[in-house]
Amino acid sequence: MEILREILLTLHLLGMAIIVGGYFTVIRSPKVLAGMLHASYLQLLTGLALLTLAEMGDGQVDHVKIGLKLVIAILVTVFAFLGRRQEKEATEQLTPGLPGTTAGPAGPARPAGPATQTIAPASVTNPSARLAHLTFSFAVLNVLIAVFLR
Numbered sequence: 001m002e003i004l005r006e007i008l009l010t011l012h013l014l015g016m017a018i019i020v021g022g023y024f025t026v027i028r029s030p031k032v033l034a035g036m037l038h039a040s041y042l043q044l045l046t047g048l049a050l051l052t053l054a055e056m057g058d059g060q061v062d063h064v065k066i067g068l069k070l071v072i073a074i075l076v077t078v079f080a081f082l083g084r085r086q087e088k089e090a091t092e093q094l095t096p097g098l099p100g101t102t103a104g105p106a107g108p109a110r111p112a113g114p115a116t117q118t119i120a121p122a123s124v125t126n127p128s129a130r131l132a133h134l135t136f137s138f139a140v141l142n143v144l145i146a147v148f149l150r
């Protein structure tokens, strides 16, 4: 049982690292990455599994702390989910009909060549920037609760 708890805790910590680390990889131009959403699912799954193990053990479980963590983790997942949706919608608007997108009929073919090249600005505000900040901040809040409310 102890080895299972350790494996779950490892996955739980890796999930936290993916959310927080993922945010830092795009800190110059924040957006919600797909990995951040998947890691938020992982946090819910591993957190609930850890809770189940804790309930089965002899020790006391702090239900206020776990309840807080659960609510915050659900918010993290909702923020990441909405952020990914905003990113996908923006990509579809920019590239209608491109394979891999679910947009309608293809728009007019773009002429090839240097005339179509765009110059990327130094920093871009992505559609999901605000949700990325929220995803990151609430994940950090859950770390603080996990560490300080013992």
Ligand code: HEM
Residues within 6 Å of the ligand: 005, 009, 012, 013, 016, 040, 043, 044, 046, 047, 048, 050, 051, 054, 066, 069, 070, 072, 073, 074, 076, 138, 139, 140, 142, 143, 146, 147
């Ligand atoms: C974004 C979401 C989450 C983050 C960032 C997070 C973060 C953490 C961290 C850093 C620890 C390690 C604390 C330590 O060992 O000192 C931890 C432990 C734990 N977390 Fe979470 N957590 C999240 C979601 C959840 C959820 C949703 C649950 C359950 C409903 C949960 C239940 C637990 C439990 C039971 C432990 C203790 C594991 C043990 O020591 O046996 N967590 N969490």
